[in-house]
Amino acid sequence: MATRGVGLLTRLPLCAQRSRVLHPIHRLLSCPGTVATDVRREEQSFGSAETGSEDRTLKRFSEVQKERREQAQRTVLIHCPNKISEKKFLKYLSQHGPISNHFFYESIGLYAVVEFCQKESVASLQNVTRTPSMGTEAAIPFRSRFFSLKLKNPSNQISEQSHIPFSNHSPPPNKKLFKLLCDAESIDDQLNILLKEFQLTEENTRLRYLTCSLIEDVAAAYFPDCAVRPFGSSVNGFGKLGCDLDMFLDLDEIGKSDAHKTSGNFLMEFQVKNVASERIATQKILSVIGECLDHFGPGCVGVQKILNARCPLVRFSHQASGFQCDLTTNNRIALKSSELLYIYGAVDPRVRALVFTIRCWARAHSLTSSIPGAWITNFSLTMMVIFFLQRRSPPILPTLDYLKTLADAEDKCIIEGHNCTFICDLNRIKPSENAETLELLLKEFFEFFGNFSFNKNSINIRQGKEQNKPESSPLHIQNPFETSLNISKNVSQSQLQKFVDLARESAWILEQEDKDHPSSNQLWGLATLLLPSVAKSMSHTKKKKKPASERIKNLLESIRSSSTENSKNTVGKRTVSTQA
Structure with a gap:
């Protein structure tokens, strides 16, 4: 095992490890009776209510969504002048x-x-906010929770602090x-x-x-009882x-009514317009909302x-x-998929780190891309990690079918x-008894899929075992809910290879x-795996002449030689020089 002594994180219990990774720093003011008073507990939605506690208190996905939604409804976004006194700003609000x-x-x-x-504070702020005068241009009046703050006398706005701390929203x-x-x-x-460096803060x-x-x-102007809900990476714990x-x-x-509130022989319904299909209805709704965002949506x-x-x-x-x-509209299956991933990421702290x-x-190796095409998607990779963890002995993650057997009527x-x-x-959900390290799991993941029979087997997290491919696509990963669909149908043979x-x-x-047990001042472990140069050496399979092991060995020797040369003037610490 490649180690540098005993790591700080590896010395802690699993719950404590989880809490160290998941707690970003934020600025907080006390407010009794709100979600924010217990923000420490809120951030530990994947962990225990008390760091290091044996008893885990894990929040349901729906509970987290409800709390976050209510939190957002009490929140405003303000465009501020560059030089502003934080103390005076907060006093004013x-x-x-x-x-x-x-x-x-x-x-x-x-x-x-x-x-x-309280939400009433937002309404109070809106009531004293004016529509700006635009000179020769005309402003479209729109009452929102997105404001611009102007200074009546900028010279008096001298900050009492040398620097306002900014929250970071970019990866390192x-x-x-x-x-x-x-x-x-x-x-x-x-x-x-x-x-810790890449997860959402x-x-x-x-x-x-x-x-x-x-x-x-914005949407509520047309549909007063609607909700706009985030799904996918923003909420599933893997963003x-x-x-x-x-x-x-x-x-x-x-338009939903409580049946028990209606009585007698009368049933009241809204007058509505009808279209030929749900798809056409979706297109018309999104067309209107798109126009509204384009013309009236601030920002x-x-x-x-x-x-x-x-x-x-x-x-x-x-x-x-x-x-x-x-x-999109009414994408409830996608939200349910987000909940499933949230559960898998919450039941064991190794899952998110590995994903x-x-x-x-x-x-790093251009296997995925932000541009649609023949590449493997992050969702497919996540399904592959889950499947791999289901295949461990003992399993680290339960199958979807097993999670279904645990469900009760309300589920x-x-x-x-x-x-x-x-x-x-x-x-x-009972925690796994598997105690394998992340290092072992990472290596075994590569070995598992480096030797997987993609030509005849499909990946199925419902049952947690290989199945015969029902189609000829190079990579077949069954959609966990729409089981007739292949979520990786876009992947080409060359990308899979x-x-x-x-x-x-x-x-x-x-x-x-x-x-090798590399010493200090050398690239090692995960740092070596993330080097793009490894991908470049693999990009043209037909041009390969040397065996893989020899090519990588030469590459590592070159990297270590370069790293050592760059580190001659550095004492006692490992350093690396690479392009940002």
Whole structure:
């Protein structure tokens, strides 16, 4: 095992490890009786209520969604002048009610996210806010929770503090990441460091829910009882800083009435317009919302209405938050998939660390791409990690069929004819007795899929075992809910072969770590796996002449020689020089 002494993270119990990784720093003001008063507990939605406790208190996905949604409804987004006194700023806003949480960040200018203790404070602030005069241009009046703060007398706004702390919303540059990885104590520590650096922070998560809430304000002009809900990476526990914001317009609550409130022989219904199909209805709704965002939505730019796609959507940039957004309607299966991944990521702390690592490894070697095409997607990679962990002995993760057997009546969920039932209470899922290290799991993952029979077998997390492929696609991963679908149907044979080749070579590199025990001032472990140069050496299979082991050995020797040369003037610490 490649280690540098005993790592800080590896010395801690699993619950304590989880808490160290999952707690971003944020600025907090006390506010009795709100979610924010117990933000420490809120951030530990994957862990125990008390760090190091034997008893885990894990929140249901629906509970987290409800709390975050209510939190966002009490929150405002304010574009601030660059030179502003934080103390005076908060004092001014406190006239409208107590503040429970706030933070600043930079996008195109300086922004503040401020959460009040009560929703009434937001209305109070809106009531004293005016529509700006635009001179020769005309402003479209729109009452939202996105404000601009102007200074009546800028010369009097001298900050009492030298620097307003900004919340970071970007992943670390490569140079910093490689430095952190090379200074780690073990490969297990490296995986946890990667998770800590790339996972969504508390502030970034708040900003995502707030952005959805602001879009909901726009949509509510047409559909007063609608909700705009985030799904995918923003909520499933596997999102990384900089990932897109997927959201859907939930119209299911509109027009629903409680049956027990109706009496007698009368039944009242809304007058509505009818169209030929649900797809046409979706297209019409998104077309209107897209136009509304384009013309009236503050901060919404680059609006594209992609209505003829298999899943119609509106794509736009939310300029203030910096998020690239995709808006669909009534995408409840996608939300259920997000809940399933949330559960898998919550029941064992190794899952998220391994998924983040495999995703970063794949991106470093151009196995995944932000451009649609024949590449493997992050969702497919996550399914592969889950499947691999189901195949361990003893299993680290339960199968979806097993989670279904644990479900009770309130968990039953049928969406568009698909059975999406599984246990929602995480505390009823028994933790795995498997104690394998992340280092071992990483190496075994590469070996497992480096030798997997993709030509005849499919991946199925419902049953947790290989099955005969029902179609000829190079890679077949069964959709966990829409079981007739292959989520990796887009992957080409050449891209799959590239994945297999890289998996085999990565397994070989980790095997050499056990033998070589590299000293300080050298790239090692995960840092070596993330080098893009390894991918480049693999990019043209037909041009290979040397055996894989020999090529990688030469590459490592070159890397270590270069690293040693660059580190001659550095004493006692491992350093690495790479392009950011």
